[in-house]
Amino acid sequence: MSAKKPWCTRVTSDAKTTHIPWLGAAVLLLLPVAVLILGQFLPTYPLRVLDMILLYAILGLGLNIVVGYAGLLDLGFVAFYAIGAYSWALLASGQFDIHLPFWLVLIIGAGLAGIAGILLGIPVLRLRGDYLAIVTLGFGEIIRVLMNNLDGLTNGPQGIARIDEAHLFGWTLSTPLDFLYLLVGLLIIAFLFVWRIEGSALGTALSAVREDQDAARGCGIDTTRVKLVAFCTSAMIGGAGGVVFAAMQRFVSPESFTFWESLVIVLVIVVGGLGNPFGAILGATLLILIPEMLRAWADYRLLLYGIALVLIILSRPRGLLPRAYGPSWLMRRLGGGR
Amino acid sequence: MGSVILQQTINALTVGSIYALIALGYTMVYGVLRLINFAHSELFTAGAFIGLGLAGALGVSGHPFAGVLVGVITFVIVGLIGVSVEIVAYRPLRGTSRLAPMLSALGMAVVIQNAVMLIAGRRPLIYPSFLPNGVVEIFGAIVTYKQITIFAVAVILMVGLELFVNRTNLGVRIRAVAENAETASLVGINPNTAISLIFFIGPGLGAVAGILYSSFYGVASFTMGFVIGMKAFTAAILGGIGSIPGAVLGGFLLGAIETFATAWMPVLTGGLIGTEYRDIFAFSVLVLILLFRPAGLLGEHVSEETMVYKSDF
Amino acid sequence: MLRFDHVTKQFGGFKAVDDVSFTVRPGIITAVIGPNGAGKSTLVNMAAGSYRVSTGRILIDDVELQALPKHKIAHAGLSRTYQNIRLFDGMSVMKNLEVALVPPSIGSLVSDTFGFGGRREAEERRERCFEVLKTLGLAPFAERQAGSLAYGQQKLVELARAIVPKPRVLLLDEPAAGLNHGETEQLKQHILALRQPDLAMVLIEHDMKLIMSISDTIIVMNRGQLLAEGSPADIRANIEVQEAYLGQPGAIRDIEAAARGRRNRVRLREGEGLTWHQP
Ligand SMILES: Nc1ncnc2c1ncn2[C@@H]1O[C@H](COP(=O)(O)OP(=O)(O)O)[C@@H](O)[C@H]1O
Ligand SMILES: [Mg+2]
Numbered sequence A: 001m002s003a004k005k006p007w008c009t010r011v012t013s014d015a016k017t018t019h020i021p022w023l024g025a026a027v028l029l030l031l032p033v034a035v036l037i038l039g040q041f042l043p044t045y046p047l048r049v050l051d052m053i054l055l056y057a058i059l060g061l062g063l064n065i066v067v068g069y070a071g072l073l074d075l076g077f078v079a080f081y082a083i084g085a086y087s088w089a090l091l092a093s094g095q096f097d098i099h100l101p102f103w104l105v106l107i108i109g110a111g112l113a114g115i116a117g118i119l120l121g122i123p124v125l126r127l128r129g130d131y132l133a134i135v136t137l138g139f140g141e142i143i144r145v146l147m148n149n150l151d152g153l154t155n156g157p158q159g160i161a162r163i164d165e166a167h168l169f170g171w172t173l174s175t176p177l178d179f180l181y182l183l184v185g186l187l188i189i190a191f192l193f194v195w196r197i198e199g200s201a202l203g204t205a206l207s208a209v210r211e212d213q214d215a216a217r218g219c220g221i222d223t224t225r226v227k228l229v230a231f232c233t234s235a236m237i238g239g240a241g242g243v244v245f246a247a248m249q250r251f252v253s254p255e256s257f258t259f260w261e262s263l264v265i266v267l268v269i270v271v272g273g274l275g276n277p278f279g280a281i282l283g284a285t286l287l288i289l290i291p292e293m294l295r296a297w298a299d300y301r302l303l304l305y306g307i308a309l310v311l312i313i314l315s316r317p318r319g320l321l322p323r324a325y326g327p328s329w330l331m332r333r334l335g336g337g338r
Numbered sequence B: 001m002g003s004v005i006l007q008q009t010i011n012a013l014t015v016g017s018i019y020a021l022i023a024l025g026y027t028m029v030y031g032v033l034r035l036i037n038f039a040h041s042e043l044f045t046a047g048a049f050i051g052l053g054l055a056g057a058l059g060v061s062g063h064p065f066a067g068v069l070v071g072v073i074t075f076v077i078v079g080l081i082g083v084s085v086e087i088v089a090y091r092p093l094r095g096t097s098r099l100a101p102m103l104s105a106l107g108m109a110v111v112i113q114n115a116v117m118l119i120a121g122r123r124p125l126i127y128p129s130f131l132p133n134g135v136v137e138i139f140g141a142i143v144t145y146k147q148i149t150i151f152a153v154a155v156i157l158m159v160g161l162e163l164f165v166n167r168t169n170l171g172v173r174i175r176a177v178a179e180n181a182e183t184a185s186l187v188g189i190n191p192n193t194a195i196s197l198i199f200f201i202g203p204g205l206g207a208v209a210g211i212l213y214s215s216f217y218g219v220a221s222f223t224m225g226f227v228i229g230m231k232a233f234t235a236a237i238l239g240g241i242g243s244i245p246g247a248v249l250g251g252f253l254l255g256a257i258e259t260f261a262t263a264w265m266p267v268l269t270g271g272l273i274g275t276e277y278r279d280i281f282a283f284s285v286l287v288l289i290l291l292f293r294p295a296g297l298l299g300e301h302v303s304e305e306t307m308v309y310k311s312d313f
Numbered sequence C: 001m002l003r004f005d006h007v008t009k010q011f012g013g014f015k016a017v018d019d020v021s022f023t024v025r026p027g028i029i030t031a032v033i034g035p036n037g038a039g040k041s042t043l044v045n046m047a048a049g050s051y052r053v054s055t056g057r058i059l060i061d062d063v064e065l066q067a068l069p070k071h072k073i074a075h076a077g078l079s080r081t082y083q084n085i086r087l088f089d090g091m092s093v094m095k096n097l098e099v100a101l102v103p104p105s106i107g108s109l110v111s112d113t114f115g116f117g118g119r120r121e122a123e124e125r126r127e128r129c130f131e132v133l134k135t136l137g138l139a140p141f142a143e144r145q146a147g148s149l150a151y152g153q154q155k156l157v158e159l160a161r162a163i164v165p166k167p168r169v170l171l172l173d174e175p176a177a178g179l180n181h182g183e184t185e186q187l188k189q190h191i192l193a194l195r196q197p198d199l200a201m202v203l204i205e206h207d208m209k210l211i212m213s214i215s216d217t218i219i220v221m222n223r224g225q226l227l228a229e230g231s232p233a234d235i236r237a238n239i240e241v242q243e244a245y246l247g248q249p250g251a252i253r254d255i256e257a258a259a260r261g262r263r264n265r266v267r268l269r270e271g272e273g274l275t276w277h278q279p
Helices: A022-041 A044-069 A078-091 A102-124 A129-149 A176-199 A201-211 A213-218 A223-249 A259-272 A277-315 A327-334 B002-033 B040-058 B064-093 B099-120 B145-167 B169-179 B181-186 B191-217 B225-239 B244-268 B275-292 B304-312 C040-047 C070-075 C093-099 C106-113 C119-135 C151-163 C181-194 C208-214 C232-246 C251-263
Strands: A166-168 A171-173 B135-138 B141-144 C002-011 C014-024 C029-033 C055-060 C078-080 C169-173 C200-204 C217-222 C225-230
Touching: A022 A044, A022 A176, A022 A327, A044 A176, A044 A201, A044 A223, A044 A259, A044 A277, A078 A102, A078 A129, A078 A223, A078 A259, A102 A129, A102 A166, A102 A223, A102 B275, A129 A259, A129 B225, A129 B275, A171 A176, A176 A201, A176 A223, A176 A277, A176 A327, A201 A213, A201 A223, A201 C093, A201 C106, A213 A223, A213 C070, A223 C106, A259 A277, A259 B099, A277 A327, A277 B064, A277 B099, B002 B040, B002 B141, B002 B145, B002 B169, B002 B191, B002 B225, B002 B244, B040 B064, B040 B099, B040 B191, B040 B225, B064 B099, B064 B191, B135 B145, B141 B145, B145 B169, B145 B191, B145 B244, B169 B181, B169 B191, B181 B191, B225 B244, B225 B275, B244 B275, C002 C040, C014 C040, C014 C055, C014 C200, C014 C225, C029 C040, C029 C208, C040 C078, C040 C169, C040 C200, C070 C078, C078 C151, C093 C119, C093 C151, C106 C119, C119 C151, C151 C169, C151 C181, C181 C200, C181 C208, C208 C232, C217 C232, C225 C232
Parallel strands: C029 C200, C029 C217, C078 C169, C169 C200
Antiparallel strands: A166 A171, B135 B141, C002 C014, C002 C055, C217 C225
């Protein structure tokens, strides 16, 4: 990290710029390093769980832009994830005998998801709050039904198997540990990206939209366009997550992209703390770990999961890590500022 | 041709009745609390299964009078469940944020669905028909007694609800709270009573819809609530959420759109779009309608002008 | 320069603003007075794009505002405050101000976010906000959550948010309502300090003492119509004349009473508050 990166600057009350609080940066770096070290010692199965946690943290960060910052409840996020996943499944498999490189599909998948985000956004972003929730939910279902029925393209409910192994500049991604490296890298990128948004004019505009849309427009913010940007960036992160998911599973089918999946991602950020990048990580950890730990109860698993959710929300309606305690706060605390 | 269309109209009225009954629960809760009660669809499922259990326990089934008895008891049981869900999972969150109660509702949906699954099992169950058998032919269209009964029950319940809300003291209170909870409490109406009442009636109606639905198709499965609930919510939005007549209109409209689209789309598109797209017609129509009328068909458009007005006065 | 040109606003059959024309010139403070329900806020809401104009035109220089989407009205140089505070409660005071400076184009927004050279401008924007906070004495609250401030401070933050983008037209809708004496005095100083050659300022108020002491010209409205326009001295005389003529003494007192009522945060409803000029 260079001292010139804008996301490391902050404004103190006397409007002077100070540079990286090194301690804060070190603490932030410690986390991924710790995860990677932990990964060296874990057997395959827990490693897979760890991969899933990271993947959901990435998805959570993406969805957070729309739900946490802009305050729009998007219940169809899984559609973007699915678009990403099917991008890899179709562009790197025997399905049409196309075999594009992983990095390229990562870009294509994110791009397609972003375009879908804009196409969905144009009609729905005029709607107020809850209507948006149900229309996005419907959009998620539409995408799933399409995947189920466009047999010629997607193989329908059977899904697509025989997906290529991913290679990234000569590095073969096959074991869960390989993916752990990839995911940690992507998580860091997504984290910095989202954090940057938060501190930028875009983040300010999104917060204003969340707080009072009409007043925001009165202040000169083109709310529709700003929301579109949010929708698009969030969808791109979802798409990228989908590409990684498909590369990791090497099998995709519509079953992986139900409403339940959207729901889990929403819960990740709500339980963790809306609008807080750390919240997405904590939320993903809990929401993936809890069902894993409940595995022993088999049939009772989801019931207990539901109860746990309600209890968490009842006891911490604003999430475990409230908005104000994000990375900027950590930097301020550790950077020796006021 | 004429009889085909008549036949489809009748089918549409049947599905529409069920959507409308469920949509009422969504719209009433939304009207008062601005909450999408995601647990509602699972209460619909629970209603179907409780009806099934009652039929077994009481040793009645297959008879319309048994149906009325089971319907009433189920209404009360599920209504009470609805009331408790609100008290336990939504009331403590009132005034925190918009999202928290909605997610709590999602959590409750998971809980109820899985409770049903644990008790009734994963596999779909054969459902005894509480509806009378037989058919009549009207201008070449076949109408089953089941369809007639479903429509009649739905209409009776809806008219009853309309009378209750508009003509009784309790109903007026509900409307007062829906209009403005603060003002209502100023004139001595306890909003909690009204809200509990809504959480009694809404799920009760949903439960009856569950019995009707399962009786009609002859099966019940623990996952059946999700899709139908989503469509019913769509219906509520179509009509304008918060509006009771709107929910009824939306329900029947959605039933019609779905029935006709499913029947005609394959023909019109030369088989390109088949019946397997049935479930998404509803949403496509929803998106289209909201494009032109962002507040639904009967909904009052909340423009910035009214928002400013409300905040200024 | 802001110009209302035969502007009418109709709510159903009711004319809240009825064929009103006047011009607000830069460099001076134009006060708009009148009883509750006269249509003053409606004027502001129409100019700012919150309400659609029924008939007529509202122009800044030669730009017709009613044809612009609301956010472009702000870019055209119009800022306003609200009769009932509308801050972004959950955001810091600083961020509240920054909202008014968010770059208008998506291109600059994206480049600002991802840091290709937008950094300098971002820094300048923040400095500008901080400068405004300092002049209004709000600097110590820069990082506080806007919603957590006292009422008077929130009103000042709203004023700050309105002046941060250096508007050409500033509409203040009852800025002194609910303020105590000391706060009103401070506000007066701030408003006077804002007076500059290229800013057209409109001040809607009930506090007659404030109005008489700082405005250069006064417009009187009643029931949607423009009753009178003139210098403070003229208007005072005019009101007194009308009082005498209509046999309704104490109109000014009534207006001030209304202001006091607001101070206690009692909201007057249409028909409930004072009546004025009743035939
Ligand atoms: N959005 C609206 N819908 C209906 N009537 C409105 C609306 N806004 C204002 N009015 C009416 O217009 C009249 C003028 O209101 P307003 O401009 O707020 O008066 P004031 O001079 O006190 O600011 C009032 O009678 C008010 O009831
Ligand atoms: Mg006013």
